[in-house]
Amino acid sequence: MKLKFTGHDTFPLRYGWLFKATNLLFRKENKEKTADENARDAIVNLGVGRNMVNAIKYWAESSCVLESTSFAGRTIQQLTPLGRFLFSTQDGEQSGVDPYLEDIGSIWLIHFHMNFCDEALTSYRYFFNHCNFQQFEKGKLVDEVYSAATALTGQEPGKKSTVKKDVDCFLHTYTKKARSNKAVDEDHFASPLAELGLIREVSAGYLVSELGFRKSLPTKIFSYALCKFIQRETENSNVSSIDFDSILSKPGSPGRIFRMSEQGLANALNDAAKDSNNRIAWTDSLGLRQIIISDKFKNEPEEYLLQEYYGGSCAYY
Numbered sequence: 108m109k110l111k112f113t114g115h116d117t118f119p120l121r122y123g124w125l126f127k128a129t130n131l132l133f134r135k136e137n138k139e140k141t142a143d144e145n146a147r148d149a150i151v152n153l154g155v156g157r158n159m160v161n162a163i164k165y166w167a168e169s170s171c172v173l174e175s176t177s178f179a180g181r182t183i184q185q186l187t188p189l190g191r192f193l194f195s196t197q198d199g200e201q202s203g204v205d206p207y208l209e210d211i212g213s214i215w216l217i218h219f220h221m222n223f224c225d226e227a228l229t230s231y232r233y234f235f236n237h238c239n240f241q242q243f244e245k246g247k248l249v250d251e252v253y254s255a256a257t258a259l260t261g262q263e264p265g266k267k268s269t270v271k272k273d274v275d276c277f278l279h280t281y282t283k284k285a286r287s288n289k290a291v292d293e294d295h296f297a298s299p300l301a302e303l304g305l306i307r308e309v310s311a312g313y314l315v316s317e318l319g320f321r322k323s324l325p326t327k328i329f330s331y332a333l334c335k336f337i338q339r340e341t342e343n344s345n346v347s348s349i350d351f352d353s354i355l356s357k358p359g360s361p362g363r364i365f366r367m368s369e370q371g372l373a374n375a376l377n378d379a380a381k382d383s384n385n386r387i388a389w390t391d392s393l394g395l396r397q398i399i400i401s402d403k404f405k406n407e408p409e410e411y412l413l414q415e416y417y418g419g420s421c422a423y424y
Contacts, residue, residue, distance in 0.1 A: 118162035128167035334408035351396030
């Protein structure tokens, strides 16, 4: 795992950016262009500066909607399966299942993929995979990320000011700020991830992120995240089961990424069992809590969970 505390140019994710990133890329005339050529076109087409174009690209790649690959000395951007599934455009027509992120399940899905990725450590991936803070000051989170970076990656994090900017950007992306009046400004709804309610600012520089029930998290999106985690954890074996504590607290687990309490996770598992006709099942006997999933769900959660959640209107490929 490498460190990545830069790339967003301090711009938090905003509504519409992921659609814009995929829409620009997927236009026929842009498919074979390099990342730099696409960036120059985006400056003209979107009417924004290069720094904001870089930020749009950063968030699209961090959320696993776009990926960059090297070919013949050139960096080419392409849609990932997730990007095609949610946002894709074909022959000028939208074919993605939720290009404007109108379904809260899509935002939970973006959140999961953004923090399930373990290729690079960012402040938000640290927070949603390793951090135990439930009430904290921003400065203490900066210190925590800075001190943990070397232990997790074996690399020096560089200047603390760089980490601070990344933490600031992360918190602006996820936090709904407390307001002293009833007026709603543009920034209140700027980031889709703030809609999840995972972090609240209760006063200047003081934040709360409690573990609990995630009532707005659709069961099938939770089940998908669960299957992806078990898929990763059992990659080198034929096992299709895992213990409850791993799902609650291991990095990459639904319990961690969705900030769930023990009872909140138990309730979500009960709902998953009912929704899947026990293709996802769990037992709690003599203190041994085990979760078992069917081979179909483990191997193809996109087909059996995501496509079903969105009504089968678009294939995940």
